Amino acid sequence: MKNGVLLAVGIAACAAAAAVQAEKKYDPGVTDTEIKIGNTNPYSGPASAYGAIGRSEAAYFKMINDQGGVNGRKIDFITLDDGYSPPRTVEQVRKLVEEEQVLLLFQSLGTPSNTAIHQYMNAKKVPQLFVATGATKWGDPEHFPWTMGWQPSYQAEMHVYAKYLLKHKPNARIAVLYQNDDYGKDYLKGLHDGLGPRAEKMIVKEASYEVTDPTVDSQIVALQASGADTLFIVATPKFAAQAIRKVYDIGWKPLAFVNNVSTSVAAVLQPAGLEKSVGLITALYVKDPTDPQWANDPAMKRWLAWMKKYYPDGDVKDGFNVYGYAVAQTLVQVLKQCGDNLTRENVMRQAANLKNFEIPVLLPGIRINTSPTDFYPLEQMQLARFDGKRWVLFGEVLGR
Amino acid sequence: MSDSATTITTLEPRYAGLPPRAWRAIGLALLLGFAIALPFHLSNYRIFQFNLVLVYSIVLLGLNILTGYNGQISLGHGAFYAIGAYTAAILMDRYGVPYWATIPAAGLACLVTGFLFGLPALRLHGHHLALATFALGVSMPQLLKYKHVERWTGGVQGIVIVKPDPPFGLPVNADQWLYLFTLAVMVAMFIVARNLLRGRIGRALVAIRDHPIAAEAMGVHAALYKSLTFGVSALYTGVAGALGAIVVQFVAPDSFTAFLSIGFFIGIVVGGLASISGAIYGALFIQFVPNFADEISKAAPWAIYGAVLLLFIYLMPAGVAGFLRLAWARLARVAGIGK
Numbered sequence: 223m224k225n226g227v228l229l230a231v232g233i234a235a236c237a238a239a240a241a242v243q244a245e246k247k248y249d250p251g252v253t254d255t256e257i258k259i260g261n262t263n264p265y266s267g268p269a270s271a272y273g274a275i276g277r278s279e280a281a282y283f284k285m286i287n288d289q290g291g292v293n294g295r296k297i298d299f300i301t302l303d304d305g306y307s308p309p310r311t312v313e314q315v316r317k318l319v320e321e322e323q324v325l326l327l328f329q330s331l332g333t334p335s336n337t338a339i340h341q342y343m344n345a346k347k348v349p350q351l352f353v354a355t356g357a358t359k360w361g362d363p364e365h366f367p368w369t370m371g372w373q374p375s376y377q378a379e380m381h382v383y384a385k386y387l388l389k390h391k392p393n394a395r396i397a398v399l400y401q402n403d404d405y406g407k408d409y410l411k412g413l414h415d416g417l418g419p420r421a422e423k424m425i426v427k428e429a430s431y432e433v434t435d436p437t438v439d440s441q442i443v444a445l446q447a448s449g450a451d452t453l454f455i456v457a458t459p460k461f462a463a464q465a466i467r468k469v470y471d472i473g474w475k476p477l478a479f480v481n482n483v484s485t486s487v488a489a490v491l492q493p494a495g496l497e498k499s500v501g502l503i504t505a506l507y508v509k510d511p512t513d514p515q516w517a518n519d520p521a522m523k524r525w526l527a528w529m530k531k532y533y534p535d536g537d538v539k540d541g542f543n544v545y546g547y548a549v550a551q552t553l554v555q556v557l558k559q560c561g562d563n564l565t566r567e568n569v570m571r572q573a574a575n576l577k578n579f580e581i582p583v584l585l586p587g588i589r590i591n592t593s594p595t596d597f598y599p600l601e602q603m604q605l606a607r608f609d610g611k612r613w614v615l616f617g618e619v620l621g622r
Numbered sequence: 623m624s625d626s627a628t629t630i631t632t633l634e635p636r637y638a639g640l641p642p643r644a645w646r647a648i649g650l651a652l653l654l655g656f657a658i659a660l661p662f663h664l665s666n667y668r669i670f671q672f673n674l675v676l677v678y679s680i681v682l683l684g685l686n687i688l689t690g691y692n693g694q695i696s697l698g699h700g701a702f703y704a705i706g707a708y709t710a711a712i713l714m715d716r717y718g719v720p721y722w723a724t725i726p727a728a729g730l731a732c733l734v735t736g737f738l739f740g741l742p743a744l745r746l747h748g749h750h751l752a753l754a755t756f757a758l759g760v761s762m763p764q765l766l767k768y769k770h771v772e773r774w775t776g777g778v779q780g781i782v783i784v785k786p787d788p789p790f791g792l793p794v795n796a797d798q799w800l801y802l803f804t805l806a807v808m809v810a811m812f813i814v815a816r817n818l819l820r821g822r823i824g825r826a827l828v829a830i831r832d833h834p835i836a837a838e839a840m841g842v843h844a845a846l847y848k849s850l851t852f853g854v855s856a857l858y859t860g861v862a863g864a865l866g867a868i869v870v871q872f873v874a875p876d877s878f879t880a881f882l883s884i885g886f887f888i889g890i891v892v893g894g895l896a897s898i899s900g901a902i903y904g905a906l907f908i909q910f911v912p913n914f915a916d917e918i919s920k921a922a923p924w925a926i927y928g929a930v931l932l933l934f935i936y937l938m939p940a941g942v943a944g945f946l947r948l949a950w951a952r953l954a955r956v957a958g959i960g961k
Contacts, residue, residue, distance in 0.1 A: 265920050266916075266923045273920075301920070302916060307876060307879065308872050308874050309870045313670065320666055332876075404779050433764070
C-alpha cells in the first residue's frame, strides 16, 4: 500500500514533469535561459536622434534581466545600426533573422525602412512587432499577419480631433494645411474618416505644401480667405512653426490644431513665438519628462531612477527615452503572456491579445488593447491646450 | 640604356616556366571559380552581402573610368545609381517587365542622362565639377518625392519589388541565382571596361587627364570624349543601380542620400584610382566597414568608420590595388634575384 502510494506519486510526478516538458514550445532564438530579440535603429546618419529609442530599450531589458528576466529567461537584445537607409535595414534584418536567429524583430524604426522589410518578414513568418512609425498601414492583419505597430497611428490621432469637434463644434468650418506626401495624406484621410458623413460639409478648404517650399505663407493666406473658423496644421516641425506664426501675424484667430509630431516647445513653439502659440490644441499620449506636473508622479520618478541607473548618459529631457521605456514594457508583457510557449505564432497571438494593459509612463487612463482583428495597440490620446508655457491636458481620454 | 630596355621586352621574364600573362590568366580563372563557388558555401544572408559587393564593384568601375582614368571628379554618382534603381523598379512594378530586361533599360537611361549632364559640366573643372555633381547627388532624393513624378516613384514610400525566382528549374535558391546573375553581368561589364581602357580609347582618356592641351594637339576630341566618358560611367552606375534594386527588393528616396555618392568616391580612392581590380577592393570596403564599425561601437559608429578610413589612406596611399601591385613587384624582384 505504502509502496503503491509512492509509486502513484512517482507516476504523477513524472506525468507532471512530462506535461511541463510538453508545454514548452520554442521557435528559433529561445532556450530555457534566453530569448533573442532583434532590432534595427539609426545610430548613425541623418536620423540618429532616434537612436535614443534603441538605447533606452536596451537599458530597459538590462533592468528586466537584473530582475531575473521574463519567466526565468534573460533577454538578449541585439540592436543593429541601419543609418535610416532601407538597403541597410534589409541587410541587417536578414542578419538578425538568418544568422542570429532571433525569435522576433522588435521596434525596427522608420516608415521606409519597415516598408523595405514588410514582405520579407511576412514571407518568413517572423514577427515584426511594434514598429516605430506612426503610419497607418502597419495594422493590417488580413494581409500582413506578422506585422504590428504600437504608437497611435496618424489616422487614429485625427479621429481623436474629429471626435472632439463633432461634440463641441459640430458646425465648424475646417481648413487643413498638410504636407503633400504619404505622411500628410495619411493624416488627411484620418480626418475625413473621423468626421464621417459630416466631412463633406465641415471641411471647406485644403491646402498642401511641398517639403521643398521655402514657406507656407501663401497657403495660410488662402486658407484664411476660405472663411474657415477652424484650422488643422498637419506639418513637420519647421513648417508648423511657420504656419503658427503666419496665422497670428495676419490676425486670423481660428481654433487651431497642430499634430502630435510638431508639439515640441523647443523645436516648434519657441521658433514660432510662445505668445503666438497660445490656444493651440494637440493630442498627447506619453508623459512629457520636462512637464512640471509630472515632477512628483511615482511612475516618472521610477523612470528617472531607471535612467540614472541603467542609462546614465541618456538625456532626461528627451521624450524618446520615455517612449523606448514604454514600448519595451509592452514587449515584456507579451513575452510574459507567452509563458513557455515561445513560438513565433504564439508571440503574435499574445501581441493581439493585450487587454486594458496600462503603462505608467503613458497618460493616466490610456490603455493598450489589441485583438486578432485590431493590430493598433494605442488608439487613445488626450487633448492638450498650450497656455504660453506648456501643454495643459483637458477633457477625457479620447479614441477607441 | 635603350639596349637594356629592348632586352627586357624581348626576353620576357618567366616564373616557373610560365610568362606573367599566363600566371595572370590562371589567377583570374581561379578567382572566377572562387566567386562562382562562393554562394554554395555560404548562408543566404552572406550571399546577399557579397551580391551587394558585386553591385558596388560595378559602380566603382564606372566611377573609376570617369575619375581614375579621365580625371573628372564626381560626388554625385548616387544620383545615377538612383536613376538606374528606379528605372528597374518602375518597369517591373508598373509595366511588368521581367527583371533581366530592366538592366539594359536602366543602363541606357543613365547613358543618356549622364551624357546630357556631361555636356554643360564640361565647362567645369576640378573642384567646380565636383560641386556640380554633388548638387545632383544632394537633390536626387527630393526630386524623387516631387509630386508630379510620385505616380511612378511611389513618393516617400518607395516601391517594393518581388524577388525573381531562378529560371529553367535550376537547383539553386533565389539568393544564389541572383548572385550568379549579378556575377555574370559584372564579369561582362569588367571585360568591356578592360578592353575599352587598354586600347586607344583608354589612352585618349588618360591623355586628357594628364595633359588636355597635348591630347587635343594629338587629335583627341577632348569635349566629345569627356561627355562620352561621363555617359559610359553613368551607364555602369545605372546597371549597378538596377541590380541593387532587385537584390534589395526595394527602392525609396532615403536609399539614395548624398552619403551614398560620397561612399562611392571613398570606394574608388580606397580601392585604387585608375585600377580595374581596385573596384572590387573598394566594394568590399563599402560593404563591410560600416558593419564592422557598428559592431565596435553603437555610440559612435562613424568615428570608427573615419578611423578605419584614415588608416587605409595612411597605410595605402595608392589604394589597395596600388599597395598589392607594389607588394607584388617587390616579391617578383626578390624572386628574380634567384634567377
